[in-house]
Amino acid sequence: MINENQNKHNNRSVAEGIKNTAGAAFHTVHSALETTENAAMSAVDGTSRAVKNLTDNQNGQSR
Numbered sequence: 001m002i003n004e005n006q007n008k009h010n011n012r013s014v015a016e017g018i019k020n021t022a023g024a025a026f027h028t029v030h031s032a033l034e035t036t037e038n039a040a041m042s043a044v045d046g047t048s049r050a051v052k053n054l055t056d057n058q059n060g061q062s063r
Helices: 002-061
Strands: none
16 A cells, blocks of 8 residues: 555656646747747847838938
8 A cells, every 4th residue: 555655656746747847848948939039020120120211211312
């Protein structure tokens, strides 16, 4: 009976370890995706500003 209880406890510990490891891995991936998204949006914002500036400059020169 003691051995059976110890096995159940060990199995629960292993399951919790797997769950915690998976949770940490998902958190890491999620953080990496957010970082990638932020970098991509910064590039889009920069491109948008450059196009706006170019357009504004061209409009100013044609007046």
